[in-house]
Amino acid sequence: MPISSILTVTVPVADQSAAHDFYTRVLDFEVRTDNPFPMGRWLTVAPKGSATTLLLASWFPGMAPIGGLVVGAPDLDALAARLGEHGVAFDGPSEQAWGRQLLFHDPDGNGFVVSQA
DSSP: OOOOOOOEEEEEOSOHHHHHHIIIIISOOEEEEEEEETTEEEEEEEOTTOSOEEEEEOSOTTOOOOOOEEEEESOHHHHHHHHHHTTOOEEEEEEETTEEEEEEEOTTOOEEEEEEO
């Protein structure tokens, strides 16, 4: 049987509490799970209504940051303003052959490409 969905993407972070604050306060993600785990917390977040979650995992200290995780947003100008208000560096929005996009990194260096959806 073929794979039918992507449930969770692991995002390496140094500090789960700091990552929680960034993803919920700055990106307005909702917490899906926050449970004790032998190596920290099983902490997942996601945009409201999204089926796929991000696992903010601190137990992979040697794991390199992920790059190029593509996500969608309906209004890149509003996202740019929100990121700027929180002191997050970003590039864009810019017009590309495939549409508008904005690039940014979380505090742990994980890279995001945001396409206007």
